[in-house]
Amino acid sequence: EGASCPLTMTFAVVPSLRLQPGLAAEWLPRVLANEYDPRFVPASQKRGVLFGMALTERQGGSDVQTNTTRAVPLGKSGAGEEYEINGHKWFCSAPMCDAFLTLAQTEKGLSCFLLPRFLPEGSRNGFHLERLKDKMGNRSNASSEVEFRNALARMVGDEGRGVPTIIEMVRHTRLDCAFGSAATMRRALAEASHHAAHRRAFGKRLLEQPLMRNVLADLCLETEAATALALRLARGFDESPQDEGQRLFTRLATAVGKYWITRRCIAVVAEALECLGGNGYVEESPLPRLYRDAPLNSIWEGSGNVQCLEMLRAVSKDAGTLEMTLQEIRGARGGNLHFDNFADRLERELADSDHLEERARRLAELLALALQGSLLVRHAPPEVSDAFCASRLAGDAGLVFGTLPADTDFDRIIERSRPQL
Secondary structure (H helix, E strand, O other): OOOHHHHHHHHHHHHHHOOOHHHHHHHHHHHOOOOOOOOOOOHHHOOOOOEEEEOOOOOOOOOHHHOOOEEEEOOOOOOOOEEEEEEEEEEEEOOOOOEEEEEEEEOOEEEEEEEEOEOOOOOEOOEEEEEEOOOOOOOOOOEEEEEEEEEEEEEEOOOOOHHHHHHHHHHHHHHHHHHHHHHHHHHHHHHHHHHHHHOEEOOEEHHHOHHHHHHHHHHHHHHHHHHHHHHHHHHHHHHOOOOHHHHHHHHHHHHHHHHHHHHHHHHHHHHHHHHOHHHHHOOOOOHHHHHHHOOHHHHOOOOHHHHHHHHHHHHHHOOOHHHHHHHHHHOOOOOOHHHHHHHHHHHHHHHOOOOOOOOHHHHHHHHHHHHHHHHHHHHOOHHHHHHHHHHHHOOOOOOOOOOOOOOOOHHHHHHHHOOOO
């Protein structure tokens, strides 16, 4: 976690920087460098740089339009020009970075700025750390409160268009939130299944105990579904520059996937920890750290409600997002009866335009499950896709892990995911 946050923000800044060619020419060669340069020196002297992000303020949180930080032009105003910024940020991720994208108010509204740690002549910029956050988890990655005092920055994108300018960076970091949670689920499952394969209790290995097999198989299904959806989103990002359909798909599916995968991660890690019993609860095990870290990705880059409202905005503002997502789902029709029935239910729910905000989480969940089911029906072995569709789409399971139907092919599902050492 200590490395993934700054790495994510550094690669995610690329599409936003490309909106300002002058800044892109100056910064992208070092952003795209494959070398980490930890020196605390001006970026012009470094072989590679890291980017952070400082958006939210104490009075508004995700409601960045209420930001009070102000930017005043030092000469000409507008894209690429220099401004002086004064204000605060309640959360600044990875404050050791070489530069930051931030939001500040101008005469024309909220705008996006690139704020470097050092001034062009080599002295420090007016970027001041107020304190480091004492977080529940993710402690290897610093988060801070910062103050901007006469800080020099340059505008990125058009004045008053701060959110549209920075949203591409945010979309890419949301993709990594989904990936990070899928990876965390995989790590937790690996720990649980490896332990069960070697721990003996009541005359058998835990892996041979029927109820434990049900629990592990259920965790395997959840983890594989999360991985499949995260990888499908990544493919959509790769293809979006050349394929308008993929751009429309990822516009909607990223919010849905980020919402669902990051939330399911919390439950998966908790269940995996319990598979180790008391050993999973002590700090010699990696599970306590995973457990503390697991909730973070559901909060980072917009918490659950923000993602669900973003889903509704995508449907209402970006023509074709829902249709391209439904086309992706329909690609698995005919492969599983439970899936077909669930897809029909989803389309009925989506056709109902009443009380959309109240139903936003419900709709996001249905879309996420339909996308995961579609991917598994098309790409996973039948024992995996059939069990997923029966338990998640047809409701033939309980509300906790380990409640799969008794005729599930537990052995094949577990062996597909268990680490082979």
